[in-house]
Amino acid sequence: MSPPRPDLVIQGLGKRFGATVALADVDLRLPGGSLVCFVGPSGCGKTTLLRVIAGLETPSEGKVFLGERDLTRVPVHRRDVGMVFQSYALFPHLSVAENVAYGLRIRGVPRRTRLERAQELLALVQLPDVGSRRVSQLSGGMRQRVAMARALALDPALFLLDEPLSALDAKLREGMQVELRRLQRRVGITTIIVTHDQEEAMTMADLVVVMGDNRVQQVGPPLDIYRRPVNRFVAGFVGSNNFLPGRVVSPGQVEVAGVRAPLARDAAPAPLGGEVTVAVRPENLRLRAQAPAAVALHGTVVFVRDLGRVVETRVRVADQELIVSGRGGFDEGDGVWVELPESGVVALTS
Amino acid sequence: MNRVLRAALFALVVAYLIAPLLVVAGVSLNERQVLFFPPQGLSLRWYGAAFTDPSWYRPAINSLLVATFAALIAVSIALPLSYVVWRYRVRYAKAVMAMGLAPFALPPVITALGALALWIVLQSYGRPYTVVLSHGAFLTTLPLATLTVGLQNLNPQLVEAARTMGATGSAVFRTIVFPFVRPYLIAGFVFAFVLSLNEYIIAYMTVGFTFETLPVKIFASLRYGYSPVMAAISVLFFAFAVVVFAAVGRLGDLPRLLGADETD
Amino acid sequence: MNRAPAQSRPQHRRERPEAGPWPHLLLAWPSLALTVLFLVPLGTIAALGFFRRIPAGFFEVGFVTDNYARALDSFHLERLGVSVMLALAATLITLLVAVPFTFLLTRRPRRAQVPYLVLVLASLSLSEVIVGFAWSLLLSRTSGISNVLVRIGLMETAVAWSPGLWAVILAFVFVALPLAILSLYPTFSRLDQELPEAAGTMGAPPLVGFVTVVLPLVRRAVAATAALVFIFVLGAYVIPQTLGRPAHWTIPVHITDQAIMKNHLPLAAALAIVLLVMSSVIAVAIVVIVSGRPPRAEPSVPAP
Numbered sequence: 001m002s003p004p005r006p007d008l009v010i011q012g013l014g015k016r017f018g019a020t021v022a023l024a025d026v027d028l029r030l031p032g033g034s035l036v037c038f039v040g041p042s043g044c045g046k047t048t049l050l051r052v053i054a055g056l057e058t059p060s061e062g063k064v065f066l067g068e069r070d071l072t073r074v075p076v077h078r079r080d081v082g083m084v085f086q087s088y089a090l091f092p093h094l095s096v097a098e099n100v101a102y103g104l105r106i107r108g109v110p111r112r113t114r115l116e117r118a119q120e121l122l123a124l125v126q127l128p129d130v131g132s133r134r135v136s137q138l139s140g141g142m143r144q145r146v147a148m149a150r151a152l153a154l155d156p157a158l159f160l161l162d163e164p165l166s167a168l169d170a171k172l173r174e175g176m177q178v179e180l181r182r183l184q185r186r187v188g189i190t191t192i193i194v195t196h197d198q199e200e201a202m203t204m205a206d207l208v209v210v211m212g213d214n215r216v217q218q219v220g221p222p223l224d225i226y227r228r229p230v231n232r233f234v235a236g237f238v239g240s241n242n243f244l245p246g247r248v249v250s251p252g253q254v255e256v257a258g259v260r261a262p263l264a265r266d267a268a269p270a271p272l273g274g275e276v277t278v279a280v281r282p283e284n285l286r287l288r289a290q291a292p293a294a295v296a297l298h299g300t301v302v303f304v305r306d307l308g309r310v311v312e313t314r315v316r317v318a319d320q321e322l323i324v325s326g327r328g329g330f331d332e333g334d335g336v337w338v339e340l341p342e343s344g345v346v347a348l349t350s
Numbered sequence: 351m352n353r354v355l356r357a358a359l360f361a362l363v364v365a366y367l368i369a370p371l372l373v374v375a376g377v378s379l380n381e382r383q384v385l386f387f388p389p390q391g392l393s394l395r396w397y398g399a400a401f402t403d404p405s406w407y408r409p410a411i412n413s414l415l416v417a418t419f420a421a422l423i424a425v426s427i428a429l430p431l432s433y434v435v436w437r438y439r440v441r442y443a444k445a446v447m448a449m450g451l452a453p454f455a456l457p458p459v460i461t462a463l464g465a466l467a468l469w470i471v472l473q474s475y476g477r478p479y480t481v482v483l484s485h486g487a488f489l490t491t492l493p494l495a496t497l498t499v500g501l502q503n504l505n506p507q508l509v510e511a512a513r514t515m516g517a518t519g520s521a522v523f524r525t526i527v528f529p530f531v532r533p534y535l536i537a538g539f540v541f542a543f544v545l546s547l548n549e550y551i552i553a554y555m556t557v558g559f560t561f562e563t564l565p566v567k568i569f570a571s572l573r574y575g576y577s578p579v580m581a582a583i584s585v586l587f588f589a590f591a592v593v594v595f596a597a598v599g600r601l602g603d604l605p606r607l608l609g610a611d612e613t614d
Numbered sequence: 615m616n617r618a619p620a621q622s623r624p625q626h627r628r629e630r631p632e633a634g635p636w637p638h639l640l641l642a643w644p645s646l647a648l649t650v651l652f653l654v655p656l657g658t659i660a661a662l663g664f665f666r667r668i669p670a671g672f673f674e675v676g677f678v679t680d681n682y683a684r685a686l687d688s689f690h691l692e693r694l695g696v697s698v699m700l701a702l703a704a705t706l707i708t709l710l711v712a713v714p715f716t717f718l719l720t721r722r723p724r725r726a727q728v729p730y731l732v733l734v735l736a737s738l739s740l741s742e743v744i745v746g747f748a749w750s751l752l753l754s755r756t757s758g759i760s761n762v763l764v765r766i767g768l769m770e771t772a773v774a775w776s777p778g779l780w781a782v783i784l785a786f787v788f789v790a791l792p793l794a795i796l797s798l799y800p801t802f803s804r805l806d807q808e809l810p811e812a813a814g815t816m817g818a819p820p821l822v823g824f825v826t827v828v829l830p831l832v833r834r835a836v837a838a839t840a841a842l843v844f845i846f847v848l849g850a851y852v853i854p855q856t857l858g859r860p861a862h863w864t865i866p867v868h869i870t871d872q873a874i875m876k877n878h879l880p881l882a883a884a885l886a887i888v889l890l891v892m893s894s895v896i897a898v899a900i901v902v903i904v905s906g907r908p909p910r911a912e913p914s915v916p917a918p
Binding site: 359360362363364371374385386388423430431433438440443449450453454455457458459460461462463465468471483484487488490544547548549550554555558564569572580581587599603604605608609610 | 643803846
């Protein structure tokens with residue numbers, strides 16, 4: 001049993017490029033050995049954060065620690081990170097095995113030893129037979145795995161991946177998500193994946209860091225983020241959500257569109273009497289033909305879209321439009337009741 | 351219609367570029383010492399003369415020596431310069447870069463006169479190394495241009511990847527940058543070499559009367575006595591250039607070396 | 615096919631490493647070499663123009679304006695005018711051929727381009743001396759095309775077209791064309807194939823698409839190429855000397871004549887400075903007129 005992996009700690013981190021702020025006020029503790037996803041829309045600063053962790057950018061303020069060790073001023077080549085680049089950055093003038101063995105070559109490991117190690121790693125990513133090939137002879141998916149093998153060759157303390165799957169087609173991407181997750185479990189290295197695909201983040205990560213507007217918006221396990229978004233940005237970015245204006249009338253109760261609805265029990269507390277945004281997920285809403293016993297809003301179906309597994313129904317309630325995904329069964333123009341869930345209504349203050 | 355126009359334009363350009371050489375090739379085959387075209391009688395004796403007559407092969411050897419060393423100097427200036435401009439933010443590097451690119455923004459005769467004046471002031475006028483140095487500086491533009499293109503094509507993530515695996519400045523250069531730009535470096539060297547081989551006015555002004563290069567010799571015989579040997583030499587020059595560039599094209603991706611995108 | 619990974623580069627800004635002593639050490643030799651071999655000679659010429667000529671030797675340090683007075687006398691101004699007109703004519707013809715040719719060439723598959731590029735490179739590298747010699751043969755009475763035309767019955771008697779004005783211009787275009795093609799090549803070949811196609815889908819015939827979509831995108835490159843070609847041709851010595859009558863001798867012929875034959879370096883230097891100023895002014899004017907914008911501070915990188 002190897003000693004426990006140290007946590008990655010980021011304190012008060014900021015990064016400016018000239019007058020542009022790329023990152024501000026980042027404080028994070030990422031548990032050793034976990035798989036973390038940085039997720040957010042493009043330009044939100046997630047890649048910059050990854051590059052600061054890698055040592056490819058110097059932060060304008062703040063510190064990066066690995067356990068007790070302050071990495072902030074440690075140059076990239078002494079940081080002990082393995083990185084998979086968005087373009088994979090495989091060296092076109094080297095063979096696949098030479099690519100994987102590159103870091104060992106820099107450390108002066110004899111040729112035979114390092115090529116053996118490269119072979120091991122290629123076996124680990126299930127490409128045992130491509131060592132002597134040129135990079136240009138590989139498919140996109142194979143390049144992706146070679147890039148992973150190369151990043152793991154030095155058994156780094158941190159395994160960093162910048163949009164590793166974005167260049168792959170949808171089907172291959174799904175397969176690679178599973179494979180990457182398995183690989184990470186096997187090697188146990190603290191892993192950070194940057195992605196703009198929230199579904200990818202939700203299905204792979206132990207811990208999700210949602211970023212927006214060059215800041216960390218929320219950190220937590222995927223389900224937490226999904227069930228209890230802390231603000232409108234997270235609620236809107238992760239999964240889809242209906243937003244309605246509301247007011248907290250008592251602890252645990254919110255008034256929305258003329259009715260009082262219970263707030264999710266474990267959601268963040270909202271100030272009494274304050275104006276809030278009420279968020280409720282389409283899959284948590286039910287459509288009823290008759291007024292149900294539970295809290296419900298009355299409206300008219302304005303649009304129906306059959307997505308196969310679910311039917312998406314848009315219902316106009318007063319001057320709002322709600323999206324409901326479920327079994328459907330209504331047509332445009334029908335009057336319906338939209339039943340609110342007992343747990344699943346969230347009040348957001350920002 | 352469009353195709354016809356394109357074919358016509360391509361044919362026109364090719365004919366225009368080749369016609370003078372065809373005539374020269376024809377003239378080089380004359381049996382007697384005349385410059386007739388079509389040639390009268392067929393003989394390769396003038397090609398033989400080019401290799402056996404010292405008044406022709408000495409300048410040829412001079413030119414090859416000058417071109418080799420001048421191209422080495424051009425590359426030795428261009429490689430560190432283009433690398434620093436690409437890799438680091440150094441203020442005056444751009445000014446040095448401008449000096450390296452400027453010779454092609456000056457009428458060539460001015461560069462030649464400048465070389466003449468410089469070597470007179472330094473009291474080295476007429477020494478063989480002067481033409482080597484002046485050619486080297488003048489032709490730096492060529493490897494500078496190819497290397498700049500090459501470095502632009504080098505994905506910076508390759509360098510970052512190498513750094514994450516522990517490579518520092520010099521190791522990055524040795525293991526990533528240099529192997530990547532090598533074809534551009536070779537192309538730049540070849541361009542500088544071939545152009546130095548053919549350059550007249552700088553060679554004439556610096557060592558025209560002391561260390562005869564082939565273009566100077568050809569020009570002299572152009573004015574003081576035509577000979578089919580000139581034609582033979584010209585054909586050899588052109589053939590040499592074609593072979594060299596075709597080899598570059600065969601070994602490397604010529605469009606890419608000349609500045610097209612990395613991939614097709 | 616395997617384009618995606620290599621092409622998708624991160625869009626955010628990237629830091630360059632802090633400059634330690636390394637870049638300065640690396641720049642030492644290029645700076646020294648280019649200063650001594652390029653900047654100092656230019657400065658020397660600038661100074662020489664004011665020096666006094668010594669009939670027996672080269673020159674002596676002084677400050678006289680006679681050289682500039684002579685460089686700007688009516689004879690030399692007329693020579694300058696002829697030089698500029700010849701160079702402008704050659705530049706115009708060169709661009710009229712080079713722009714469509716390069717565009718069409720870059721639309722071909724890469725493999726098909728290679729033979730043309732080899733021919734262009736070989737022509738570019740051909741010594742001006744050989745070009746002069748080749749065209750003097752081609753245009754001569756005894757071995758030129760007129761001679762061939764007589765043989766196949768298209769002409770009555772063979773004539774000599776060289777030396778002459780058109781001989782000079784044709785040879786200028788011959789040396790300028792490869793230069794122009796290679797200078798235009800990078801921009802043209804990076805031009806997105808889909809742009810003229812898009813114009814086509816919106817109803818523009820090829821020529822209209824070329825004029826409305828392609829030309830505006832390549833204007834800068836065309837402008838830089840025009841300036842490059844103009845300067846190159848303006849500085850040519852051998853071609854006007856071998857293919858022109860004395861009336862077509864350009865300033866470089868007179869500069870060389872003064873510097874080498876007449877041993878009058880200060881006058882050659884003064885002429886060179888006048889030529890330099892003139893060529894810079896016209897080159898900038900060409901760039902402004904053709905590109906429609908003031909020139910950038912950075913010099914454009916000409917492809918070899």
